[in-house]
Amino acid sequence: MSNTLSYIHPGAKIAQNVQIDPFSVIHDNVEIGEGTWIGSNVTIFGGARIGKNCKIFPGAVISAVPQDLKYAGEETTAEIGDNTTIRECVTVNKGTSDKWKTVIGKNCLIMAYAHVAHDCIISDHCIISNSTQLGGHITVDEWAIIGGSCAFQQFTHVGAHSYTGGGSLVNKDIPPFVKAVRHPISFGGINVVGLKRRGFTSEQINLVMEIYRYVYNRGLNTSQAIQSIESEFAQTEVRDEVLEFIRSSKLGIIKGAPMSLLGEELTADAE
Known part of the structure; x- marks a missing residue:
């Protein structure tokens, strides 16, 4: 009417x-x-x-x-x-x-x-x-949450189930399942709260954590991380989504933060 x-x-x-x-x-x-x-x-x-x-x-x-x-x-x-x-x-x-x-x-x-x-x-x-x-x-991508007052550069790609902290300036791609925070924008751990809300199991969340250790916590470059993930982890929907995102990234994915800033994000059990 x-x-x-x-x-x-x-x-x-x-x-x-x-x-x-x-x-x-x-x-x-x-x-x-x-x-x-x-x-x-x-x-x-x-x-x-x-x-x-x-x-x-x-x-x-x-x-x-x-x-x-x-x-x-x-x-x-x-x-x-x-x-x-x-x-x-x-x-x-x-x-x-x-x-x-x-x-x-x-x-x-x-x-x-x-x-x-x-x-x-x-x-x-x-x-x-x-x-x-x-x-x-x-x-x-689906179920992504972006905080207030963020600015995204053209052609960036934001992965599924990710969380971008408020006030971020984003000029790199944000992979699925992660938190992107700080200045400059960088990896801030896994979006555990969001994944639990979406019904991911503890096993799936722990798998995500293990995969991103190879990307951000083992001193590997992107190609080496991809090769290691493929060889170390059985094929699953979660694994393949992360790999496909990283491979297809045109701007490159966000960088890692110093381990002193990551706290317990990569070591805490998802349960």
Whole structure:
């Protein structure tokens, strides 16, 4: 249901039970799914594809043209999955000819004043906290949590089930299952709390710890660590996810921190 104080272009496709509060603007070539709420003073530009049961809070701007001088007006999209919440004054730019779309997955929470730039791909169940800025072409894998006021360089890759501490400046890839903290950004141990919440067993968590010892705690370079992990550990989904992430990293993964700073992160049992 909309009201006469909002503007909705006749070409927009709005499900019957969408609520649009006063003073919002919905442009042409927009699709909004059932049960979604659009708060006041929201602007949704052409190319937006918003799923079911989303909540978009006042001041958000969805699918504005990219802040990229190479963008030449090509028809692209900004896609938001079902059950995702976009808080106050978040900006989500549409894609460019690189990926043709910007994507925020299902069941995500994007907190106030965050920016998601062109061609970012954010998977399901991610949390991006207040005022965090994602440059273009960034990939965030499922269940990643990013603290407030972080700044991510373009093309960085954030692994699944990872945690990035607030205020981080991120210019390297963050592997899955880890905590990324400190200045400069570096490895801060395993995201044990997050993994337990996601239902990982103690055996799986201890396996993650053992694998990352080879990456960060044995004085090996990346190639040597990969070879050692392949030879020392049986093939499992967890092992292969870590190896594939490291192999495919274009910027290189975050560095290790001095052992004096790691405390008990790599030695504590997961139980």
